[in-house]
Structure formats: C-alpha cells, structure tokens
Amino acid sequence: MALWKDSNAATSSPTPAASPISNVPPVARDITPPREPEKASVTPVGAGAHRPKDMAMKESVIASELAIEGKIVGAGHVRVAGRFKGDVHVEGNLTIDHGARLEGQVKAGQVIVGGELQGNIEGAKRVELLEGGVITGDVKAGSLTVAAGSKMRGQVEFGWEDGARKPGG
Numbered sequence: 001m002a003l004w005k006d007s008n009a010a011t012s013s014p015t016p017a018a019s020p021i022s023n024v025p026p027v028a029r030d031i032t033p034p035r036e037p038e039k040a041s042v043t044p045v046g047a048g049a050h051r052p053k054d055m056a057m058k059e060s061v062i063a064s065e066l067a068i069e070g071k072i073v074g075a076g077h078v079r080v081a082g083r084f085k086g087d088v089h090v091e092g093n094l095t096i097d098h099g100a101r102l103e104g105q106v107k108a109g110q111v112i113v114g115g116e117l118q119g120n121i122e123g124a125k126r127v128e129l130l131e132g133g134v135i136t137g138d139v140k141a142g143s144l145t146v147a148a149g150s151k152m153r154g155q156v157e158f159g160w161e162d163g164a165r166k167p168g169g
Helices: none
Strands: 059-062 067-069 072-074 077-080 083-085 088-090 093-096 101-103 110-113 116-118 121-129 134-136 139-146 151-153 156-158
Touching: 077 088, 088 093, 110 116
Parallel strands: 059 077, 067 083, 072 088, 077 093, 083 101, 093 110, 101 116, 110 121, 116 134, 121 139, 134 151, 139 156
Antiparallel strands: none
C-alpha cells in the first residue's frame, strides 16, 4: 500500500537496484540520516605512560560554588575554584584559585596556589605561591616562587635533584 501517489510511475525509467532508498518518497530522500554519537575514549588510571606525547592534557575544574570530598588521581590538569577535601595526585598541573580551599596531600607536576592549601606538596617540579595564597604544610619541589603578601607555615625543600644528597646527609 502506497502512502503517496507517484506521478512519474508510467513515464520514468526503472530505478537502479543499487539504490537502497529507491522506494522512499522524494522528500525523505533529501533528509540525511542522523549520525551515531561519538564514543568517548577512556584512559584507565595508570595508563598515562602509554598516552601519545602530542596529546594535550585536559583541565578539570571544581567550580567556585562546589564543595567536594574525595580523591583525584590521573592524568590531566586540575583547577580548584571551590572547596575540595582529599588527596590530589595528577600527572599534570594543579591550580588553586583565589578564594578556593584544598585540604589534602598534593602530588602534581606544577602547583599554583592563589587560595588556601592545607596539606603537603610532594614531588612537584615547580610550586608558585601567589599573592594572597596560603600553604599550611610541607613543600618538596624542584623550584619555589613566593610572591609578596602570601603566607606559608611548614618546612620547605627545593632545588634538590632526586639523586643529589643533602649537605650533612
């Protein structure tokens, strides 16, 4: 049973058999079929060493209106603009914005503190303590930059290579 009247049925040439939509009305032939959604690629934790070097790391943000408790582990950059309670271990960079607060241990490539960090920083290549930033805890980093107007309470070790020995040790 046809739902439309084909006015060219008697005068038209036979439709090639290769066309899969030959029995579809002309209006429907002009509509492209919907694309299937793209599948997200997921990299398991610990698989970061197998990631291509040219692939840029994405940044995850904890917004200023959020308060989250848990643990962050993986590859990529993290920006805390709200409140986070828990440890952060990332292969990328960690940024704590002005007015933000993080309570926990930190292990990241580069750490920028504009807000407040209550916890230790370990194994960072570079730590920047911005004006108004506060660190309460120990810092072990390759380099440390401290701006005027910032505060810190804790022990600091910087500039030491992993294989180099400290004086007296």
